[in-house]
Amino acid sequence: MKNSLAGQCPVCAMEVESSQYQTRYHKMYFHFCSEQCLETFEAMPQFYASGAAGKRTPVLKHRNLRLAGPCAPEELQVIVARLREMMGVTEVCVQGDRLQVSYDLLQVKLVRIEQRLNELKVALDAGWWQQVRRGWARNSEENELANLTRRVGACCNRPPPGA
Numbered sequence: 001m002k003n004s005l006a007g008q009c010p011v012c013a014m015e016v017e018s019s020q021y022q023t024r025y026h027k028m029y030f031h032f033c034s035e036q037c038l039e040t041f042e043a044m045p046q047f048y049a050s051g052a053a054g055k056r057t058p059v060l061k062h063r064n065l066r067l068a069g070p071c072a073p074e075e076l077q078v079i080v081a082r083l084r085e086m087m088g089v090t091e092v093c094v095q096g097d098r099l100q101v102s103y104d105l106l107q108v109k110l111v112r113i114e115q116r117l118n119e120l121k122v123a124l125d126a127g128w129w130q131q132v133r134r135g136w137a138r139n140s141e142e143n144e145l146a147n148l149t150r151r152v153g154a155c156c157n158r159p160p161p162g163a
């Protein structure tokens with residue numbers, strides 16, 4: 001049975017079939033396809049609630065992460081599968097201790113990918129230079145997202161279409 005309240009996930013634009021993940025913002029209810037999209041929304045609701053995310057082109061990021069050490073092939077399979085199932089992740093590839101991830105910044109950011117790796121007990125290279133690189137990438141993502149939100153806030157206080 002289709003929930004009449006459901007519609008499109010405001011973060012990834014997928015059809016939402018249940019109201020398992022929902023939130024209220026500016027007296028409107030929003031429904032999400034996943035917990036991840038809900039959290040993404042809550043980090044910058046003004047941007048996603050405006051409908052801006054649905055009209056945008058993906059902001060693709062390609063990151064090269066270095067693992068602390070090589071993983072066994074069966075471990076790698078799990079890592080790749082668990083990262084691929086994240087919303088917004090378009091490509092995952094591992095070669096030796098290099099993990100390459102591509103994703104849409106509007107749906108997922110590096111800090112969440114690092115969290116997922118942490119949950120999987122996958123250690124990233126903790127060397128100084130690798131930490132600086134990842135810290136820089138996280139910061140630049142936050143700035144980029146903040147700029148998008150500001151642009152939306154400046155021109156548009158209208159409710160999203162269909163609300």
Ligand SMILES: [Zn+2]
Pocket residue numbers: 009010011012013014032033034037087
């Ligand atoms: Zn979604």
